[in-house]
Amino acid sequence: MNYAELFRITLPETILEVAALLVLVVDLGLLRKAQLQTRLAVAALLGVLGCVAAQGALLLAPVTGLAYPGSSEVVLAAMGSTAVAQTCILALTVLTLFLLINSDFTRNVGEFVAVVLMSATGALLIAAAQDLLIIFVGLELLSLGLYILTAFAKSSGASAEAGIKYYLFGGMSAAFLLFGFSYLYGVTGSTNLHTIMLSFYSANAALASPLLYMALVMIAAGLGFKVAAVPFHLWAPDAYEGAPAPAAAFIASASKVASFALLISIGTAALHAFDGAQASTVMSFHMSCCPQKFVPGFMPGWSKLLIVLAGVSMVVGNLAALAQTSVRRLLAYSAIAHAGYMLLGLAFYSYTPRSEQAILYYIFTYGLTTVGAFGVISVVEKATGSDRLDSFLGLSKRSPLLAAVLLVLFLSLAGIPPLVGFWAKFNLFAAVLSVSTSKMALGLVALAVAMSAVSLYYYLQVLKRAYVLPAVDDRPIAVHPTTLLVLVLIAAGVVALGCFPAVLQNWISNFYAGM
């Protein structure tokens, strides 16, 4: 590894960092006297340009990974899933920055945008990382940024509370994760994902030691926190409720994509570590997938853990969402449920790219929808001063277009065709069943489908207030034209991608074609 190579492969990350610094310089240096709205617009625009430039660099980047000198151990990968996840992260970051327009929760605009971009850098690193150290550094870079963003509304007590809760939970889970990593390293002697996975299959008796299973549990706990899976979800409702809208949208979208990209890397490494001789045996095990005691390797234990997390998240997330009166908390619990569906996809992970494509599709479209939902919420909050269910009363009269956007986004989250949320679910569950049609798999898919039927109830609670119940306040809501345009485009995207699901699917699988 030489520095030129390192620079070339981390060019997108570097560009984001440069953009972050540039935003700081411009905002703090040149625009100190300017109006808040001007500063917001300039900072957001610079951030967007940074993301676009990073995306350009990503397209030009070499498709080979980066390895340690004198070793075949890849540190940063440039695989199909990496490129897709990184593109999604950048796209969602751009949308998040658009939400910043016309907001007024802070005067430290430059810092906010800079922290968003730095977190996005962490997210990009995680998506590509194949090495425990890089994974940890990336996660911390992302997480520290998210803690700051959550607590960014300095005048709001809720924001500070959410920030400290998020930070405490996050710090603890990072400790768990690091603890698990240390066991992995101690037993296998490597920090490389593929080497570790390979060690799991070796005949070495020491490897069957309970330490590894300890490590698995610790890692599942650490990553479970990142994706807000039950029982590591407690931070999510508070963070979603207290954080400023753009920060909450970023946590719910780009950060989620990064975490799931990491889980995908782990799954892929676990299944592909033994490419060649052992592949067929493991495949046949996996096809009959009921995690069995005697099968060696990483995947059986991991699958079991993920199945538990997935099942519990789907049930708890959906049932808890039923009782919410704050739309942000409702979205937080629905996010937990959606994480459950995706974990199901990871638990029944296919040897072919089918599963990872389905999960990437899901997480991207989910992120898109959620950013839009937070956009609508932030507008409503600004007009009514609260995100309670009742502040959506009469939205269809007050702003028909905004109500229509909300209708599309929430129905998509509930999985109603022809919106993209339905297709994402169908694709994901079909991928699960393509791995296994055992009773376990069928039962879990049935549970997931049943739970998404439950979810319609709470999404309808919001839509009912927007469309059905009488308004308490008839005054029209003024929406900033840029915000409205972005929201309408997101909604149009949700409809279009749902009607032509093959477009995005082909786009994703094209990234795999050259690999």
Add this chain to the structure above:
Amino acid sequence: MLAWTIYLSFAGALAEALLPKGKPALARALALAVAAVGLVLAVVGFATCAGHGRVTIADVPWVPGMGIRYTLAADGISLVLVLLTGLAAVAGVLFSWNIDERTNEFFAFYLALIGGVYGVFLSFDLFLLFVFYEIAIVPKYFLIAIWGSTRREYGAMKLALYSFVGSAMVLIGLLASYAMSGGRSTGLVELAHANLPVNAQMWLFPLVFVGFGILAGMWPFHTWAPTGHVAAPTAASMLLAGVVMKLGAYGCLRVAMTLYPHGMDPWGFSLIGIGSWRDVFAVLAVIGIVYGALVALVQSDFKFVIGYSSVSHMGFVLLGLMTLNQIGMTGAVLQMFSHGVIAGLLFAIVGRIVYERTHTRQLTELEGMHLSKRLPFAAWVFVIAGMASMGLPGFSGFVAELQVLAGSWKADPWWTGSAGVGIVVGVAYTWRALQKAFFSDMHAEAHVHEHGHELAAITWPEVTGVSLLLFASLVVGLYPRVLLDAIEPTVKALLAGGVQ
């Protein structure tokens, strides 16, 4: 060309949503135009395609990677139901002529619902069928919750959740059959030829049948139907009873029975005479027929009478399907059409013509209103529609129910005997409602003055709508060949293709 019924309805829905507010006349005219053109397309499509087996309308890859195709086709059964949808759509617009509040939104949801229904009847790809099926659910919720009456939010939510639970069951079935058949195609024809393992069909069949059956008002999952019908605005209850319940029955036939024929095989043991899922559902159908009729007999709300009568009549459809013979299944499809027309008519009389003028649906209050004198049109139309509903010869209901009963006799005479009780009770509840609402209290002239004001005159949309539906029921009743020529060959092909 039939595909345009779908596109036109969705385009109409979009146009209505974009119409400027406060122009109800324009919204109505547009909706009527869209619905009428849809009906014309349906009639022309019926005339050109009937008797030609399965006619493919469109067939293009939709998601090539997963073998999902955009396949629209029509066979005899689809054509009959598309025709019914066209009739119900036009009649529904005519009976919604008095909607003044948020008119364009009403028709936007209304036309979206119609588009979804057309789509279901014309889809020959299970994935596509499911998409249209779900598209039809959401507008129903808003139609009832916004424009409905009695306990509308409760009725709307109950309806939406029941429908969604049903469609979740169907979705599980769809995913499982897709995966088990190798994940190559979701086409109905391909899946039917995939020869799914018999033990899988044994659990898939009841799962999917019940999933669709919920929407068809199958006892004991029917409870959404009466509350939903009562809460809904007139046009929505007409559509609910007229076509949406048919979506369920159609799904039972087109999906559950066609894809999982072995699900109806005997279990190998029998419990109190029930030895297969087929027996289970036939018995549930018979219970639905009798139960619906008996409950209709004691209702005090006029609309609940019609609501429960729908449960009873839909029981005939399900019973007909479970006979698994030519005459019974033909009768079931004919009954779908017949009930769609007649229930639409009854709901129109109760919900629009009577309720909008008297502002009550309580039979005890209507008793004193002397309606046969004050609303002779409504009274006489209800007499005719009631006769059609009872199954008097000359109307479509007679032919349909006769065939179902004949078919069920071949399958199991006990079913016929029990269902016959339902017909007798059916006469009783219709008679009771008729007498109480229109013809009681003939001598009490005083009551007329007590209620003071004159009832508004019957309007032209009402007359047109009533005539349209009555005409359809009479034509089919007097010359059932019109539809039977389309239905019979299709049922024969289905039976030969392995439903049995």
